[in-house]
Amino acid sequence: MxxxxxxxxxxxxxxxxxxxxxxxxxxxxxxxxxxxxxxxxxxxxxxxxxxxxxxDPYDVFNTPNFLGINHSKPRKDNSYRLYKATDIIRIKPVTILMGSSRKKQGLDPNHPALKNEQPAYNLAINGINAYELRRYLEHAIANQKDLDLVILGSDFFMFNSLLENRAGFSEDRLEID
The missing domain is CATH 1.20.5 (Single alpha-helices involved in coiled-coils or other helix-helix interfaces)
Structure with a gap:
């Protein structure tokens, strides 16, 4: 009209x-x-x-941390399989440290031996099996073409054929080339 x-x-x-x-x-x-x-x-x-x-409870938006407001990320500690996959995309490390919980607590990405290989990121995950480890490595390679060094720590339990993928593991959040 x-x-x-x-x-x-x-x-x-x-x-x-x-x-x-x-x-x-x-x-x-x-x-x-x-x-x-x-x-x-x-x-x-x-x-x-x-x-x-x-x-920013999962530390995904890369907002600055303010002590007392958003410094503590309790949701991030409970879903480390999710945030480690997103951190690889966000940080784009040149060096990644991979393995199980022993590597998570034992290897420091800021160690002086890695000063020429920065940024470094500790991609170790509690209770990871060999399949999950391979998928996270493929995800890191797909998202960071300049990946220079991978320090892989393995243990006996990682190769247990009876060890299933953990409930927090999801193929959908991991990219491959």
Missing amino acids: SISRLVSYIYSNVSSPKKLEKYVAKKRKYRRYNWIFLLSVFLPVVTVGVFNIVV
Whole structure:
């Protein structure tokens, strides 16, 4: 409907100035209601989104850490298989240290012997089996073409054929070339 037809339709249905005022007032009321409704829906959603970005419980958005606000990442400690996969994409390390929990606690990526191989990242995961280790290595190679050094620590339990993939392991979050 064109604007001229719309104006003529409004004026033909609203014959007196009082009716026109009522019509305009009603239209303003609806417009105000729609704005209030949209703000009441979108404002909480945006607020929650901004809060999640500031707190960043998984350390995915790379926001600065503020002591007392978002310094502690308890959700990150419980889902290390997820955040280690995303850290490889975000940090793009030249050196990765891989293995099980012994390598996680025993190898320091900031050791002076690795000063020429920085950035280094400790990709060791608790209770990892050989298949998971291979998949994380493929993921690291696919996301970091400049990967120069891989320090692989293995232990006896890693090669146990009865050791299933852990519940937190997901093929979907790992990329391969």
